[in-house]
Amino acid sequence: MRERSGRYSGEMCFACGINNPIGLKLKFREEEDTYITNFTAGTEHQSYDGIVHGGIISTLLDEVMTGYIYAKGYNAVTARLDVRFRKPTPIGEPLKITGKMIGQRGNMIELSGTIELADGTITAQGKATVAVLEELEQ
């Protein structure tokens, strides 16, 4: 797994950048074939009172899916992102966000993602098509 450092470190990335003062500063790990991050949203991330903004939910899913391909050593961009908002996602509760590869067609990789509460309730699901541009230099 590639550390998020070097040429493509994305230090100002809104989702994972360590130097973005308003960023989410997500940290990731891989367990078996799943990429995982944890996040607890605050009032600054809400839309309606108490509910995480759909754009933030989409960002979390985008990052866990495309970020997985980056972590595997490829420069890649999200070509398509579909989000299903199944239930309101609450602020102030720990969220587990996971991504998995589910298929590949040429340089396009398909992934799925979920946002889950501590009790296992899935509040949002994503699907992404990620375009691999090049293998990253080591």
Ligand SMILES: CCCCCCCCCC(=O)SCCNC(=O)CCNC(=O)[C@H](O)C(C)(C)COP(=O)(O)OP(=O)(O)OC[C@H]1O[C@@H](n2cnc3c(N)ncnc32)[C@H](O)[C@@H]1OP(=O)(O)O
């Ligand atoms: C620091 C570490 C951080 C790592 C984590 C980052 C996570 C966040 C990731 C992002 O959010 S990246 C930002 C959002 N994404 C972008 O800005 C991508 C912008 N789009 C592009 O750069 C290009 O459109 C893209 C590279 C995706 C594709 O361009 P191409 O010139 O290679 O393809 P083109 O559009 O000409 O399409 C050619 C064929 O590719 C295929 N294709 C293109 N887009 C597709 C798609 N969305 N789904 C499926 N197939 C697709 C399809 O076969 C298509 O044929 P058709 O035109 O006949 O349909």
